[in-house]
Amino acid sequence: MWRNSLAILLLALATLAPGTAMADIFLSADFALTRGEDPNSYEFTAAVPEAVGQPAPLRLPDGCRQTGMSRQTSGGRAQYAYELACDRPFVAGDVIQTPWKADGGRFVTNVMGSQVDRSLTGDASGIAVPVGETAATARSIGQIAPEFLAQGVWHIWLGWDHLAFVLCLALLARGRPLLWLVSAFTAGHSLSLAIAFFELVRVPVPPVEAAIALSIAFMAREALLVGAGERAFAFKRQLIVVSLFGLLHGLGFATALGELGVQADERLPALVFFNLGVEAGQLLFVGAIVATLAGLRALSLAAPVRSAALYAVGAIGCFWMVERVMGFGIA
Known part of the structure; x- marks a missing residue:
């Protein structure tokens, strides 16, 4: 009961403060x-x-x-x-x-x-x-590399929806399975980032952003069910699902990279170093979550904090999805 109450409270707070519920707060x-x-x-x-x-x-x-x-x-x-x-x-x-x-x-x-x-x-x-x-x-690679590495790191750290999804992965699995899931997410969004950035496919942004929000709610629910013992941890299924969601998130990264000025002869190195920056920021975030969970386990607080975090992330993901769907016809 207290978990459901917490989720409702967080959803209400998100509704009252929509400015704090922005997913991509990369200010360009x-x-x-x-x-x-x-x-x-x-x-x-x-x-x-x-x-x-x-x-x-x-x-x-x-x-x-x-x-x-x-x-x-x-x-x-x-x-x-x-x-x-x-x-x-x-x-x-x-x-x-x-x-x-x-x-x-x-x-x-x-x-x-x-x-x-x-x-x-x-x-x-x-x-x-x-x-x-x-x-x-x-410009030389030495000039391009630090610029787009920094842009990639900042975008993942300031992209709340991407961090929320990675947080769900870190709360779903541990050890080697977690590494595989993070790698699957990386492979998915790296592929779609490249395809979208080079305009091999064009996808409307609002539905993609709504689907990204839905992916967060889905993964939070999945982690809650596995943690409660109501669903077995199906590694192969999770690997496929996370890879597909990675494709969605890569389209979001491509939108951010497209907002930055990239000269024609810099497109390939810009893409490579931006992607490396995203991965570096993502790995640092995963490392911080894993270390925090280890500390909470030592205090016997890991289980309640994990559940509360997943309910919060799931509620916010639902809010983002509704907010983005309602904004389809406005802009």
């Missing part, structure tokens, strides 16, 4: 630089999540000043347009420091006649936009 920004009508004048535009998009000043390169600014909001995003005037052309090393604390972003410009489309990583100060990189020059 879009930046663009275009040339103005006068010499050394530019328009710098920024589209950021409205949750972090409060008005704040930019830090401009030396010799540049802001001559105008407008702000609009649409679809949950704040859209800024800045008019800039500079005493000189942009040079390598020039950066516009933006104040918004997004996790990553995309920068597009063609002011030098060649298209630049690249990803950006945020930090505690915001996102630094390298406006001096106005030519589409090839």
Whole structure:
């Protein structure tokens, strides 16, 4: 009875605070630089999540000043347009420091006649936009690798739905079976991530996101039944189910990677290192859960905490699914 009450309570809390129930909280920004009508004048535009998009000043390169600014909001995003005037052309090393604390972003410009489309990583100060990189020059693996590794790690750590599914796996199995299940999940989402990123298939995002939420509720229920002894742990069946759900989650990862700027000649290394970052973040999370469970077993608290966590995750997964289905016709 107390378990059912806990699940109902958590579902009610999730309903009352929908902002905390967002699954993918990877906050992505879009930046663009275009040339103005006068010499050394530019328009710098920024589209950021409205949750972090409060008005704040930019830090401009030396010799540049802001001559105008407008702000609009649409679809949950704040859209800024800045008019800039500079005493000189942009040079390598020039950066516009933006104040918004997004996790990553995309920068597009063609002011030098060649298209630049690249990803950006945020930090505690915001996102630094390298406006001096106005030519589409090839980057080395040493430059690409850390950028997309970091994006992969941050996306798995900030993607609550992906973490919730992995948590269910860690609460369903132990030891070698857990490693096999995590590997099956990895294989599934790595395959669909590659297929979707290279646009070999195109799947509408809202149904995929709803199905991901459903996969969490399903796996939480499965772990509860196995833990209660109401269902035997069928390893082969679980392996197949987890692999198929991995395909779904990979489509979600591909959506996030697609929001980041990736030049055509960087697509393959970007995919590889983003995927490696996702796996690194996932393994660290699994290790933390396993270590926590080991500590709880020493205190004889593993069973009640496990049950409470699964009821909570299942309730939140159901809430996400309903929320996403209700949003199919809105956007």
